[in-house]
Amino acid sequence: MDSVNHLAILPIIIPMAAIIINLLVGDSRAERTIAINVVFGILNLGVAALLFVTVALGAAEAVWLYPLGDWPVPFGIVLVADRLSATLVLTTAILALASLIYASARWHNRGTHFYPLLNAIIMGVNGAFLTGDLFNLFVFFELLLAASYGLALFGGGRNRVRAAMHYIVINLVASSLFLLGVALIYGTVGTLNMADIARAAPLIVESDRGLFEAGCAVLGIAFLIKAGSWPLHFWLPNTYSSAAPPVSALFSIMTKVGFYSILRLWTLVFASEGGEVTFAQHTLLVLGVATVAFGSIGALSCKALDRLASYLIIVSAGTLLLAVGYNVPSVTAGAILYAVVATLAAGAIFLLKDVLDQILPAESQILAVSLELYGDEEEEVDEDEEVSPAIPAATTLVSICFAIAALMMAGLPPLSGFIAKFAMIEGAFASEGAPTMATWWFTAALMLSGLLVLIAMVRNGINIFWASLPAGTLVQLRPLEIGPIVGLLAVCVLLSVAAGPAMGFLIETANVLHAPLTYTNAVLPGAGS
Amino acid sequence: MELILALAIGVLTSSGVYLVLRPRTFQVIIGLSLLSYAVNLFILSMGRLRMDAAPILSGAGANPADYTDPVPQALVLTAIVIGFAMTALFLVVLLAARGLSGSDHVDGREN
Known part of the structure; x- marks a missing residue:
């Protein structure tokens, strides 16, 4: 290790520096705090982008090692940056910057210590993506969970405290399971x-084989709780929909940490058994189908947009579990793209909900909710006012954002949500052998969930934009609030345009993931195996 | 030795699980603490049980067979610290929930 590249540890160091500086500077002067944190957010994004570009420009098999304290590898803790980690670190940085800018418009002063907690979550998520050590993964999980407890409580209030309490209990039990595994x-x-x-x-x-597999299964349950898999997801809708909007947006990356851990560990440890069915593969498939089904039906039952977005996160978690369970490189490639765009789009929906809350007067929100309960016979429109009022430009912008997010989540063409889903289905059919039962279940789950999500989103959109928007009143959007939403969705749209290179990159990534010897040999040179 | 440890872990875990499933927040937090004690003992036992063996090598040429595995002890130390912090945090949330809802029920409602 003569030329250790320090790039791999920077995504952990920078948020840590941000936490320390935030605590030193304090919340006293809002403008200064915001300026410092935006600078750190941009710095974090820059480093993540640099790491991504460095890893992407190298060979597909290239794995960047960072032995902490320069201890030889199996004895010391090591950070490992490969293409998968770099992609997810970059996604985290984009989402975090959007959430940070959004919060700086007005949410940050609803409570104390928003920025240190936000940076702690970034540090934990980045660390979990980059570490190559199981216990270190636990430590980073605890770090991001501890910060998420604080953020789930951010803003206070009875609902938030109650939801956060349930969230904390479940995650403490999950942490015990993690340690047991x-x-x-x-x-x-x-x-x-x-x-x-x-x-x-x-x-x-x-x-000892049985004990080892039991350990992996217990660990897997801990990951599944975090990933929001059925039947371990009941904490998710309440926590996500009662947290402050920028916080819920940031939380949409957290279920992907569970997905990442399962993908990383399963491809590494259990892929060596050749093309046969690996450990718990069927379980993952069944759980994936159940999660997708539950999430889609849950999404149909939701009238409020933030709750709907929570169920969309469950749907995407189920889709990702299905892809991991399918265990074929081309499916995994689509799944990684799906993980990226679903995270960004779900984050955008949580932020959109908050913007809509400001535009819509409270009474029309009640109307939107109760429209289906009581019918709309009371909506006797005054004939004189029916002169097709002009829709303000701001509302148009918001509704376009909503439409893009809906297309992304439902996976409809022409946006990248469709490309990711199509890549997964195509990969499932292109893999060797005739399509099996699993292939058909997989395809059906992806297609039907898309349809149900689309129905849920369209119904919500109609209720919001056609039934309850006040026409003619002056709608004002804060640039700091609509900016991040547009930014997040622009990344999704950009990924649709650049889908060719992105998928090419991800297919190479997935091929390397499913050939774990490259990873093992890179981390443990000379171990032979 | 093995039997005593196994019994201790079992009793702690079962009491912990029972308490976590109880309706009052105080019972839940005690249950979580018991669970984390059980897990800590379990981690320690995964380094194999050894009596009277130090975890740290002293001097060159020492025979590793005379020593106990130090890694689980380091893991337990980390787990204890993290568990302690989480329990303290949960205690604060518990008090906040008690103050806001006027009830120490886990869902904030009596009955």
Whole structure:
């Protein structure tokens, strides 16, 4: 290790520096705090982009190692940046910057310590994506969870405290399960380095095999709780819809940390068994279908947009689980693209909901909710006013944003949500052998969830934009608030335009992911295997 | 030794799970603490049980077989610190919920 590249640790160091500086400077002068944090957010985005470009320009097999304290690899903790981590770190940075700018318009002073907590979440998420050590993964999980507890409570109020309390209890139990799984794995393979586990896993004696798989299963349950899989997701809609909007937007990356952990560990540890059915593959498929079904039906039942967005997150979590369970490189490639665009679009919906709350007068929101309960016979329109009032430009902008987000989440052409879903389905059919039952379930789940999500979004959009928007009144949008939403959706649209290169990049990424020897050999040079 | 440890972990876990499922927040937090004790003991046992063996090598040429595995002890230390912080945080949330809803029920409603 003569030329250690420090780029891999910067996405962790920069948010940490931001936390420290925020605590030193304090919240006393709002403009100064905002300026500092926007600078840090942009810096974080810059570093993430630099890491991404560096990794992307290298060979597809290139894995960037950062041994902390320069300890030799299986003994010390190591950070590993490969294409998958770099992609997700970049996604986190984009989402975090949008949430930060949005919050600086007015949300940041609804409570204390918004910015340090936000940076702590970024640090935890980046660390979880970059670490190559199982126990270190636990520490970063705890870091991001601790910050998320604080953020879920941000703003206070009875609903928030109640939802956050349930969220904390469930995650504390999940952390216990995480530790149990890690301990079982350590007890059977004697190492916590992920590459070392992958190397040692096939060598486990037969009598310990059951214990090792039990450990992985317990660990998997902890990940599934975080990923929001059915039937472990009941904490999710309440927490996400009662948190402050910029916070919920940021939270949409958190379920992807669970997805990432499962993908990383399963492709590393269990892929070595060849093309056969790997450990728990069927379970993941069944859970994925159940999650998608529950999420779609839940989305149909929602009248409020923030609750609907929570169920959309469950749908996307289920889709990603299905893709991991399918365990084929071309499906995984589509899933990574889907993870990126679904995160950004869900974040945009949470922010949009807040913008709409400011535009819509409270009484018309009640109308939108109760429209279907009581019918609309009371909407006797005064004949004189029916002169097709002009729709203000600001409303048009908001409704275009809503339409783009709806298309993204439902996976309709021409946007990248469709391309990602199409890539997954095409990958499922293109894989070797005749289409199996799993292929048909997979395809049906993806298609039907798209339809149900579309119905839910369209119904919501009609209620908001056609039934309850006040026509003619002057609608004012804060640039700081609509800007991040447009930005997030612009990235999604950009990904649709640049879908060719993006998919090419991701297919290489997925091929490397499914050939874990490259990862293992890069992290443990000379281990042979 | 093995039996005692296994019994301790089992009793702690079952009491913990029972308490976590109870309706009052105070019972839940005690249950979570018991669960984390059980998990800590479990992690320790994963380094194999050894009596009277130090975890840190002293001097060159020491025989590693005379020492116990230090990694689980380091893990437990980290887990204890994190668990302690989380319990403290949960305690604050619990008090806030008690103050806001006027009830120590987990869903903020009596009955």
